[in-house]
Amino acid sequence: MMIAAGGIMLGTAALVITLAILSGFEKTLTGNVLGFTSNVEISSYGNHPLPDFPGTSRYLLRKVPEIVQMTPFVEREAILRSPRGVAGVVIRGIPPKDASVLAMKKIVSGHSLASATLDSIDPIVLSSGLAKQLSTTPGKIIAAIRFNERLRSREDILANLHRFRVVGTYATGMSQYDDMLAYTTLPAAQAFNGFSLTQVSGYDIRTPTLESSTPVAAKINRILRYPYVARSVYEVYPTIFAWIDLQKKPIPIILGLIVLVAAFNIVSTLLLMVIEKTRSIGILKSLGASRGGIARIFITQGMTIAVVGTLLGDLLGFILCTLESQFHFFKLRSDIYFMTSVPVSIEWQHYVIVSGIALVLALSATLIPARIAAKMQPLHALSFA
Secondary structure, eight states: HHHHHHHHHHHHHHHHHHHHHHHHHHHHHHHHHEEEEEEEEEEEEEGGBBHHHHHHHHHHHHOOOOOOOOEEEEEEEEEEEEEEEEEEEEEEEEEEEEETTTHHHHEEOOTTTTSSSOOEEEEEEHHHHHHHTTOOOTEEEEEEEOOTTOOOOOOHHHEEEEEEEEEEOOOOOOOHHHHHEEEEHHHHHHHHTTTOOBBSEEEEEEEEETTHHHHHHHHHHHSSTEEEEEHHHHHHHHHHHHHHHHTTTTTTHHHHHHHHHHHHHHHHHHHHHHTTTTHHHHHHHHOOOHHHHHHHHHHHHHHHHHHHHHHHHHHHHHHHHHHHHOOOSBBOOOHHSSSSBBOOOOOOHHHHHHHHHHHHHHHHHHHHHHHHHHHEEEEEEEHHO
């Protein structure tokens, strides 16, 4: 009986832990991706500057009420150079107080753009990997050369040169994206790109839900014409979302296999009990016990095993998930998994679904041994050796 309960406990714990990890992967990846872009991104064909961003913002917010937030940005490929290193990046200019940018929440040294002390040199925030590559630290000055195919002479380089002061470094765990992006203020990026104060590269748009990003992007494309183009996050990062969907496909198979193992544990345990208690069943029947009464004994026994095993499995899964979320025992390579540790998301519906399936299958599994026990003839049962 304890072995059967232990099997159900381990199966239930494995299920809730698996679902917590898969859900954690999806939420962490989606959150990190949205930290680098947004639900919908508006840019221009040919990377030409978009004019009059205040007027465009007012017009679009009036025409598309589904837009929750609309933030302009300016970005451009550039070469960063320090006394000890060179790196190619995309410099992205954002409003300093934009709280939706993931990098500004993941500062590991120095300050974010919002809290940096401004001076005559424009601020820049690099990833920790990029700062290591350039051998620079917060407070140091680096040079940025705007990428231009016409950089053929020293004069061309000087005309496209801009100085930045490193004010902070960040690490989101998505190293492939971290080392491609450097952040500065919107006015600094406009000056670096030669834009006017009303010109931007595009807009980051937040929608009420992630699922609404695709219809909102389609609606914006109907309203705004060339050179504007709106893309949902699913179009900007199709590979990552395809990976997330691929991870979900094995879930029914995993659930089915583990639950079937738990059901077989109950059936085998109760069948052994029927064999062991055959003489007892014969005595009860000779004393007048009905078939239903005998069946209820084994059903009750089986459900007790299932309830105890399920509750213990839920508790074990919850404890292990909580410990992992707090202490991050299992580390991952961020260049492969886009995160530094195994993420878990503890959701009550997982426990309800797993427990419900386990108990229903346990009840079904108890019917076979209970029926066998109920159909035993007293004479055959008493003569069983």
